[in-house]
Amino acid sequence: MHHPDPTRPGVLHLDLDAFFAAVEQRDKPSLRGRPVVVGGTGWRGVVATASYEARVFGIGSAMPTQQARRLCPNAAYLAGRFDAYRVVSERVMELARELSPLVEPMSLDEAYVDLSVEHPAIDVAEVTAIAEGFRERVLAATGLTISVGVGASKLVAKIASDLRKPDALVVVPPGEQAEVLGPLAIRTLPGVGAVTADRLTRSGIRTIGDLAVADEAELVRTFGKAHGSGLLAFARGIDPRPVVSEREAKSVSAEETFATDLTDPRDLAERARRMADRVAARLAASGVSGRTVTIKVRRYDFTTLNRSRTLTRATSSAAEITARAAELLAGIDVADGVRLLGVGVSGLTEFSQTDLLADLLADEAAAEEQTAAGDADEAATEETPVASEQPYGPPAAAAGWRPGQDVVHAEHGPGWVQGSGVGRVTVRFEGPHTPVGRIRTFADDDPDLEPGPPPVFQPAPTASQLEVPTHAVQEAAE
């Protein structure tokens, strides 16, 4: 474990600008320069990312999509293409790892990099050159701009990357930390959310500078030991957290907000089963199993409950997770309506051969339980089709065409779904390297129209590639 040197600007925070929306504008020429909103497009959706053109209208992350639509009805509302985002993200992380092996991805669009192992004497000039080179390579390889913040710690790097977004590099020299942080609003400090900011403001603390001179005992009384003293340390620019390149997941979960509240326990049990299946598949894919099964229930009034049960052995069996989730669900009154249900597994460990055998036995045992329960109560095991299987709100299509989705037409080639409804689907035929494309409308069950792969973005040739003689390029291509 390596801690960053607090006297040198060796930590980078990388943050792709308006990431999901930027990928959409890259791949869809007709959306460039226009407001684009990516997120839940249904009744109960929220905004994941708004392009800068959409932010002008007041649209931002976590805002209900309904509200965004009122603010800017003419924006493009897209459901998101996470496979495409993942490809771009992996490429950026790869480029980051060329700077240093100490890269800690925080999400698809953010990561920390610690340069201090390989550049122990790094200074502002050197890190500036490294970071600018990196930003250029990201733009060439992905067509996207990335903001980079640099400081002596994760904390300072993170704050710096946000200071002049988009498409900016901000280096905070260790000697200027206090001056830079002091005047900033308390809310810009990572770990200060709506609740903490509110409480601090009520104590007359508005800026990071105010917080830096606050009384520690008082903060600990108000916010608890860890949060109270952590807050003060952060405000003073103290952050010894290392950049960690490999972190093990601690839990795996799946959850869903329903288009309309569910009240039938059998519907909920069936939904829980499907979520348990997905969780089990992901556990298996990452080679882990877990001892604690948790369900999450959000009621009609947004109050949220968690119920968990810890098993004697870790499991990754879909049947066992389903059975435990069903038991936990049975203990909750759902008559007034449930808007969200989730199933999760925590207490993860890498699984062994004996776990695999135990899972097989657990599958059988759980199946028997089901059968036994079915004999006692026929209704419970009937294959009940889920009642509220309606599409996830308007204007998503009944046929399942999602706005923004990649498609291929037998005659017209690759394009994307611009909208759908009343038995029709509208497609725009364009890609990242075409001019703005034409729109065509089809029946939503047109056999010539299929879901397609994400378009491939062609990186700009780099200066060094242009210098290489033609025959060398051909050899490299073979």
Place this chain on the structure above:
DNA sequence: TCTGGGGTCCTAGGACCC
């Protein structure tokens, strides 16, 4: 305005153990 889905970490109380 009416609130996603995937996570992390912390707190606090009770059970249980030595």
Place this chain on the structure above:
DNA sequence: TCTGGGGTCCTAGGACCC
């Protein structure tokens, strides 16, 4: 029995992050 002092595990809830 007018009553210790940890430590760990489990459960539930909450703040926060992207």
